[in-house]
Amino acid sequence: GAVVSQHPSWVICKSGTSVKIECRSLDFQATTMFWYRQFPKQSLMLMATSNEGSKATYEQGVEKDKFLINHASLTLSTLTVTSAHPEDSSFYICSASASATYNEQFFGPGTRLTVL
Amino acid sequence: AQSVTQLGSHVSVSEGALVLLRCNYSSSVPPYLFWYVQYPNQGLQLLLKYTSAATLVKGINGFEAEFKKSETSFHLTKPSAHMSDAAEYFCAVKKAAGNKLTFGGGTRVLVKP
Numbered sequence: 746g747a748v749v750s751q752h753p754s755w756v757i758c759k760s761g762t763s764v765k766i767e768c769r770s771l772d773f774q775a776t777t778m779f780w781y782r783q784f785p786k787q788s789l790m791l792m793a794t795s796n797e798g799s800k801a802t803y804e805q806g807v808e809k810d811k812f813l814i815n816h817a818s819l820t821l822s823t824l825t826v827t828s829a830h831p832e833d834s835s836f837y838i839c840s841a842s843a844s845a846t847y848n849e850q851f852f853g854p855g856t857r858l859t860v861l
Numbered sequence: 862a863q864s865v866t867q868l869g870s871h872v873s874v875s876e877g878a879l880v881l882l883r884c885n886y887s888s889s890v891p892p893y894l895f896w897y898v899q900y901p902n903q904g905l906q907l908l909l910k911y912t913s914a915a916t917l918v919k920g921i922n923g924f925e926a927e928f929k930k931s932e933t934s935f936h937l938t939k940p941s942a943h944m945s946d947a948a949e950y951f952c953a954v955k956k957a958a959g960n961k962l963t964f965g966g967g968t969r970v971l972v973k974p
Contacts, residue, residue: 777960794961
């Protein structure tokens, strides 16, 4: 149980285009989802926290207009990188937390974004 | 604010030897503590967690960690390293009343045959 999927697993796009990444909780309802960014050989940095049906809370320094997060249902959250540039190339990881397991986040497999 | 420090960004061990990964935290309130493992190009897998119950926590794959409040530490150990243990390991802390994880910098483990 407690499986989180991400799609796509990798994506290559041209500079200036937008890319959407999906995060799904497959066997539980995720009241809260988190989006992280991980640069090569570095730790995870929390970008934003989203609760189903409400606006995401962004961490300091994260541009909300560039990284659009939608959490429209209890099983799906999306991260859209708008007008992507090469510096946005990174590994994006989502996690999900259910109210019944408040202590634990379940992580997706990650999405590698490369912007040319 | 809470923070996590992992001592040693790289650890090299021989197969069959003890694995010891160090984690120290700072938190103004009793925290929940986690160890995660990450294999290349994959997400994080939970190894074990401390949530204010037993101070010695046993996890998957033979790993265990001990919460020591006096030392503000949560070191991860495994008695005998296996080649499959080669990965990146992250310690994380969360306030009991919150839902945000703060990660340490990570420790990459190399297992030599």
